[in-house]
Amino acid sequence: MDALQQQQMSHASRATYRKRLVAVEQALQSLDDGEYGLCEQCGELIDTRRLEIKPESVRCIGCQQLSETGGA
DSSP states (O other), X not given: OHHHHHHHHHHHHHHHHHHHHHHHHHHHHHHHXXXXXXXXXXXXXXXXXXXXXXXXXXXXXXXHHHHHTTOO
């Protein structure tokens, strides 16, 4: 039972890392396109403090909060 649970946790971890890798690659592409740091929802600049913490962010904090609460 422990081996199965450990295998499932490992699979979930790999999926999370893959998802973040894709987001980082997309951020690098937006940097090449000259659009890095712009919120994909409202078009405003994403706060640099947010980008320092999570460089792959695609939304400003306000739009991110709206999307998480179902507002957008």
